[in-house]
Structures are given as C-alpha cells and as structure tokens.
Amino acid sequence: MRRILAAVGVAAATVAVFAGSSLRSVAADDAANTPAFYTEKVKPILQTNCGKCHFDINHKGGLSLQTRAGAMKGGRDGVVIVPGDPANSMLVKLIRHEGPAEDPKPMPPKSPKISDADIAVIEQWIKAGAVMPADPPPAH
DSSP states (O other), X not given: OHHHHHHHHHHHHHHHHHHHHHHHHHHHHTOXXXXXXXXXXXXXXXXXXXXXXXXXXXXXXXXXXXXXXXXXXXXXXXXXXXXXXXXGOHHHHHHTTOOOTTOOOOSSTTSOOOOHHHHHHHHHHHHTTOOOOSSOOOOO
C-alpha cells in the first residue's frame, strides 16, 4: 500500500511541476518587461493611435515613439515616458485626456480617448520599465 501511495505522490508532484512550468512560461511570454510585450501589445496601440504624428517620418512636437531612444528623449515639451512611473509619465496623462491645465492637449487629438484597456496596457508597460527592442522590427 505504501508503494502505491508513494507512486501516486510522485505522479502528482510530477504533474504539478509540469503544470507549474507551463504556467510560468505563458506568464513569462506575457511579461510587461520584455521586448515581446512591447512588440505584440504596446506598439500596435501606439501605431494605431499615435502613429500618424509620432512614427515613421512624422515627429510632431519633436516626439518620435518609433524607437526607445526617441521615446525616452521626449519631444519639445520634454520627457513623456518615465520608466517605472506611469503616474508621472506625460504620455499616460495625455492618452487619459488628463494633460496639464496650462496645455491639456488630449491624445490622440480630435479623436475619442483610447480604450481604458489599451491605456492599462501602456501603463503596465511603463510600470515594468518601458522595455522596447533595441532595433524595432520593420513596419508591415
């Protein structure tokens, strides 16, 4: 009887280890502090809502969101992303339509506020350090 219980215990432990490792790999693929999170989740939101003015050859206000260097540099009005601190990132304030009182330019301009779900993705990314690939993949 002890052998049967021991075998069942080993089998259960093995299943738990494999189940746990597969859950960790799924969670790791979804981690906001990876370049993949930016490429798969954040970049499409930025391209759809900000791309017309801040990607490719357009850098309205001196801001390019296409590369990490450009995004971290900010634009003529200063830094827009504070890695690790979405509450103090101007990008978050602007896409929430909560810009500064003296110049509350909502982004995207002349458009409805982007969805709360998309804003949450951007906040999650910034909170995790605003990690981007070193060289962005070519546009489709």
